[in-house]
Amino acid sequence: MAFLEIRNATKSYGSVEVLHDIDIAIEEGEFLVLVGPSGCGKSTLLNMIAGLEEITSGEIRIKDIVMNNVHPSKRNIAMVFQSYALYPNMTVAQNITFGLEMHGIPKPKREKALHEVAALLQIEGLLDRKPGQLSGGQRQRVAMGRALVRNPDVFLFDEPLSNLDAKLRVDMRTEIKKLHQNLGTTIVYVTHDQIEALTLSTRIAVMNNGHVQQLGTSQEIYDRPANLFVATFMGSPAMNLIPVTLAADGGKLLARTAADSPTVSLALPDLMRPALEKFIDQSVILGVRPEALTDVDGADQRAPHLERFSSLVLLSEPAGSDTYVTTRIGGVECTARMRADARVTAQASTDFVINMDRVVFFDPATEVRIA
């Protein structure tokens, strides 16, 4: 029995099904992030948990109670909206306590809760202001205060940071993470920003076209993406996807690029062999993160399976802490992440190293990860 359980939930608008068979279960205190491109159904799913959208089929349970026909105000959830949705005619204090008032909580208790939350979020000085007199970051805090004051079972966030400027977004992200750590609340958080997803979550559900593509921890999603969509959507710069052919060479398994001259040939760790056995002599897609494709000195020297080859540098982009180097492997442009002081020159050949323990393989036909 999970704390929040979504079982085979679907959503249709008329004859169009926008969410298909969603199955997610999270435990108390988890921070679940729903991430995916715009229009994939994240908000719809969140609104279904909140009770703002009907569930077409399947069920949603909180604390093992079916919520399908329970009114939003009776689900003991709280929501922070993208636009903050602060009531413009009420002061900050009234905004925060409105929900308590509607739930018939007596005034002294409301005041006490208000001041606790205001202290927690450091908005005591703003309580008498109207939302129109607040900055974006302050509104964001008030919106969170309104959610916190209810002391709900589950917090729902719908892209809460997307209206803030870049600097503030990073600050608030840290603050939300701290809040979660300190209060141990259960959170479902919607975003289209994969960095937010990776930094905040205890678990991520990557969504596309109304399907959950993968449900897992940041690490799992990043290192072992379930399919090509997850591989390209999560991580920036994106994972390099190189078409290769698998070949057995004695006891070794080799991945060979076709389009290069001379051909790049990479020996695979033995551990991968069982999974890839039936793809020998077939084309597959090799996926490697930019940080696993680097210069010789920058490579993790303790890694047991480093493969070295040389390739032409097309472009070198210093980015402060790192230098991103573009080269062509197997006919596709790849990004390598090197140290800031790596010596590379454009249009010259240089040596690259791939950490083969961090490489994954996809079946080009099904786009699913095979190793």
Next chain:
Amino acid sequence: MAAATQDMVVRTGAVTRTLIYVVLLLFALFYLLPLVVMLVNSVKPLAEITGGNMIAFPDVWTLEPWRKAWSEAQVGVQATGLKPYFWNSIKMVVPAVTISTILGALNGYVLTKWRFRGDTVLFGLMLFACFIPFQIVLIPMARVLGIFGLAGTTWGLVVVHVVYGIGFTTLYYRNYYAAFPSELVRAAQIDGASFFQIFWRILLPSSGPITVVSIIWQFTNIWNDFLFGASFADFSSQPMTVALNNLVQSSTGVKEYNVHFAGAILAALPTLLVYIVAGRYFVRGLMAGSVKG
């Protein structure tokens, strides 16, 4: 904002500018002339008017015509002046404006925030009601009022005006609330507010501008209405407009033009007052939806 508008003003020479102002002034005078003539003649003894002195200021200033128009002139059977009819109008306008505005606001709220199957069709039909000419509904309406026993009563007129006005007020509030963020309604739902609490606590406090528009529009239309008043009212419920007509058209005795002028101004006074008090919010309210959205 102010700086930007300053910059965007087309620069004109002094001559052009003077010319523009002269023309504008002439237009203004032309439009104000009838009002001036009315005012001047309403404080003039009748003898001066019948003596051919229509445009000039009075030799003798008098408020007698106003007093007469208000409380003495022969309007109906009795010489009551316009006073009782003025109250008839008030008793009709206040409930009619209030009810049609409240219903319009509720309709707008439901049509934008509690959407249901066929809501656009329903709104289309209500919109259509705005374009039905008065004359078409006269006979069916008379029939309906008769059936409900409301013929010839003030409440009958209230019903007629509410039914007729609801299309307009719904249109106003629907368009206004369409620009009102739905997330606020959803937040209030999660907070546990009921249908009417959301309306009362969240939407209505932000509806000032459009409410002014609705009230002004409804007030002037209902106050100024003659056709429905003449068709559906009897002596006990006739509104000001009908009484004014009776006053001016009465065939007995001499035509007291000064009293007529005073009566006409009395009839127009409430709408003027509403415009002066709330007029600046009127434009603001009409603009509000479009600017925000």
